[in-house]
Amino acid sequence: xxxxxxxxxxxxxxxxxxxxxxxxxxxxxxxxxxxxxxxxxxxxxxxxxxxxxxxxxxxxxxxxxxxxxxxxxxxxxxxxxxxxxxxxxxxxxxxxxxxxxxxxxxxxxxxxxxxxxxxxxxxxxxxxxxxxxxxxxxxxxxxxxxxxxxxxxxxxxxxxxxxxxxxxxxxxxxxxxxxxxxxxxxxxxxxxxxxxxxxxxxxxxxxxxxxxxxxxxxxxxxxxxxxxxxxxxxxxxxxxxxxxxxxxxxxxxxxxxxxxxxxxxxxxxxxxxxxxxxxxxxxxxxxxxxxxxxxxxxxxxxxxxxxxxxxxxxxxxxxxxxxxxxxxxxxxxxxxxxxxxxxxxxxxxxxxxxxxxxxxxxxxxxxxxxxxxxxxxxxxxxxxxxxxxxxxxxxxxxxxxxxxxxxxxxxxxxxxxxxxxxxxxxxxxxxxxxxxxxxxxxxxxxxxxxxxxxxxxxxxxxxxxxxxxxxxxxxxxxxxxxxxxxxxxxxxxxxxxxxxxxxxxxxxxxxxxxxxxxx
Amino acid sequence: xxxxxxxxxxxxxxxxxxxxxxxxxxxxxxxxxxxxxxxxxxxxxxxxxxxxxxxxxxxxxxxxxxxxxxxxxxxxxxxxxxxxxxxxxxxxxxxxxxxxxxxxxxxxxxxxxxxxxxxxxxxxxxxxxxxxxxxxxxxxxxxxxxxxxxxxxxxxxxxxxxxxxxxxxxxxxxxxxxxxxxxxxxxxxxxxxxxxxxxxxxxxxxxxxxxxxxxxxxxxxxxxxxxxxxxxxxxxxxxxxxxxxxxxxxxxxxxxxxxxxxxxxxxxxxxxxxxxxxxxxxxxxxxx
Numbered sequence: 001x002x003x004x005x006x007x008x009x010x011x012x013x014x015x016x017x018x019x020x021x022x023x024x025x026x027x028x029x030x031x032x033x034x035x036x037x038x039x040x041x042x043x044x045x046x047x048x049x050x051x052x053x054x055x056x057x058x059x060x061x062x063x064x065x066x067x068x069x070x071x072x073x074x075x076x077x078x079x080x081x082x083x084x085x086x087x088x089x090x091x092x093x094x095x096x097x098x099x100x101x102x103x104x105x106x107x108x109x110x111x112x113x114x115x116x117x118x119x120x121x122x123x124x125x126x127x128x129x130x131x132x133x134x135x136x137x138x139x140x141x142x143x144x145x146x147x148x149x150x151x152x153x154x155x156x157x158x159x160x161x162x163x164x165x166x167x168x169x170x171x172x173x174x175x176x177x178x179x180x181x182x183x184x185x186x187x188x189x190x191x192x193x194x195x196x197x198x199x200x201x202x203x204x205x206x207x208x209x210x211x212x213x214x215x216x217x218x219x220x221x222x223x224x225x226x227x228x229x230x231x232x233x234x235x236x237x238x239x240x241x242x243x244x245x246x247x248x249x250x251x252x253x254x255x256x257x258x259x260x261x262x263x264x265x266x267x268x269x270x271x272x273x274x275x276x277x278x279x280x281x282x283x284x285x286x287x288x289x290x291x292x293x294x295x296x297x298x299x300x301x302x303x304x305x306x307x308x309x310x311x312x313x314x315x316x317x318x319x320x321x322x323x324x325x326x327x328x329x330x331x332x333x334x335x336x337x338x339x340x341x342x343x344x345x346x347x348x349x350x351x352x353x354x355x356x357x358x359x360x361x362x363x364x365x366x367x368x369x370x371x372x373x374x375x376x377x378x379x380x381x382x383x384x385x386x387x388x389x390x391x392x393x394x395x396x397x398x399x400x401x402x403x404x405x406x407x408x409x410x411x412x413x414x415x416x417x418x419x420x421x422x423x424x425x426x427x428x429x430x431x432x433x434x435x436x437x438x439x440x441x442x443x444x445x446x447x448x449x450x451x452x453x454x455x456x457x458x459x460x461x462x463x464x465x466x467x468x469x470x471x472x473x474x475x476x477x478x479x480x481x482x483x484x485x486x487x488x489x490x491x492x493x494x495x496x497x498x499x500x501x502x503x504x505x506x507x508x509x510x511x512x513x514x515x516x517x518x519x
Numbered sequence: 520x521x522x523x524x525x526x527x528x529x530x531x532x533x534x535x536x537x538x539x540x541x542x543x544x545x546x547x548x549x550x551x552x553x554x555x556x557x558x559x560x561x562x563x564x565x566x567x568x569x570x571x572x573x574x575x576x577x578x579x580x581x582x583x584x585x586x587x588x589x590x591x592x593x594x595x596x597x598x599x600x601x602x603x604x605x606x607x608x609x610x611x612x613x614x615x616x617x618x619x620x621x622x623x624x625x626x627x628x629x630x631x632x633x634x635x636x637x638x639x640x641x642x643x644x645x646x647x648x649x650x651x652x653x654x655x656x657x658x659x660x661x662x663x664x665x666x667x668x669x670x671x672x673x674x675x676x677x678x679x680x681x682x683x684x685x686x687x688x689x690x691x692x693x694x695x696x697x698x699x700x701x702x703x704x705x706x707x708x709x710x711x712x713x714x715x716x717x718x719x720x721x722x723x724x725x726x727x728x729x730x731x732x733x734x735x736x737x738x739x740x741x742x743x744x745x746x747x748x749x750x751x752x753x754x755x756x757x758x759x760x761x762x763x764x765x766x767x768x769x770x771x772x773x774x775x776x777x778x779x780x781x782x783x784x785x786x787x788x789x790x791x792x793x794x795x796x797x798x799x800x801x802x803x804x805x806x807x
Contacts, residue, residue, distance in 0.1 A: 007675050011637050014629035022629040097608030104570045104602045105625040106594060
């Protein structure tokens, strides 16, 4: 007899738990190497890697208590990959005509299902690693503010795990391979519905979206019952897992009641997360929107007072760069004035785009705080996308208005700023920092007819500057800043005078006077 | 001391009105037992019951001293048996080693080192050590069949059920398989279901013929051949009195049945005995 036909030492046969764990480990490794999961991972991280290597789109001013939420959406791609990969792994025996062989092995179908369930932890761990690296990277950015919420950060890995369980359950319900892609489409539609549907549906899907048009909000102004949502997802996961195990031949006497209990837990944990926003959060929002001074912390940099909601205080350094860049060209008496920059939030509660900001409330609050004519600045800041970048330029424009006109009245007027002072304001605002200049250029690129609107936050309040002013400002921006800035300082009084026309300003800088209406 | 034989008593299995196995009783001992029978004879049903993939409606089984019809016994029986299905599937994306390693886990060998040793051992036993790192989809049909056999012998089972293992193999591969099965039969109970009477003749010490769900023959291959003694002859033309007859490569007609007086009798083969045993069976009508 061939010696290899009989082992010298018979292999030791292990118990059920050890077998299930060993099988789970083997399936985990196969899952992590599955092309579907790898492609999903690539698609998830590709935009971030592009940000990293290109630099141009990098988030230089992340708000960590927003980023922990933003990270969840791209992770849905990884969740889709996990759903598909686990489904394919669980259907392997049927697909490869191995059922007859598997049926007589010492490991039962239910044990194999439990192993597949445990293997779904691997992509969830992968998701946790990706989320952690992304958030660590953002937290390490010098301009980062805020703190990561652990429950928010845990959401994406839990969703990936849940997706894997859904993939497994589908495999136990049907051997049709089209089921998993269809489920992904259905789940994507659920996510979309929860994003744009009625308020109660917001937490129904795997992740809960916020109305991002409001801009970044201090954490205490947000109502995100994330812990309830995690419990809801966990209960859902356990329910689906128990059904999958039950369908695999485990005793329904055990798995059935447990699944029913878990389903009750889904309802119990699902209801609180759908509850309306608590009164204290609504009251805090009203206070923050109308009387923010009481809840803000202020610090002075180069004679300018910067007041911000916690945890945005470090943002003052970036705001100071802008104010410094504007006041450097102002005459001493202007530069030496008392300035306050106050962070504002604006809730467009009616959803009407024509809603104005509550100027009267703001002025009353400023008067009470001893900071009249404070310049509004948004909680959003940066170059991540058009909106944040716009906030940067709107702040520099508003501060230039305050410096040139001596008040913030024009900041909230919907009237055009005409004449030479418009050119002075626009040039000062745009040249303040390289970032504001870039933001200005982008704002012109997106402008209708070449005019510039300096809307305050996301409101309909704010002045506009005509196209002719914008054209001249662009020509001046092409010149050395020191040269133009010196002329601005020397002619400040004339340029700031509302009676000075744009044609006079053009002549002053040796530019051709603009044609057409000068408003 | 554990039993080294398999005994089946009064096994009945019905599919609706059709009785696939009708009070089948047989005994298997160490060595290779051939299971012959036409299509629909109940062979696969018997094998699936023995492999614990299905339960009989009636009857009992003693599988190496284990009762596989109880929940506890089923697990013990699975530990003791290896099964090569009629159409073994494969995971084409696995390498031969990965596949056997995976089967090792399914057979509850959780110690990684032991499992890897076992995978190397069984792959060496079927002569696939050199290609163990190759994906199964890249292996030839014969190699895949050997992978399936390797999977069946993981954990050194003492009862092997092989359902038509040589179908589709070329003569050289069949010869290699015969060697393997013969070696496996030394010290184990091997049940070989096949349509190839020459495989039975070459390998088996014991043969069972199943037809219509009943055992039609249970004895040695020589006894099965002897069943046709004096009933095989050759002639120039097909004899009208023959149950079956076919022209051979030598040009004469090989007849089986009741020979005419003075017929030139031939020594019967196992196939002759098998065909005569099934005289009247639809399978024989096809041959005739």
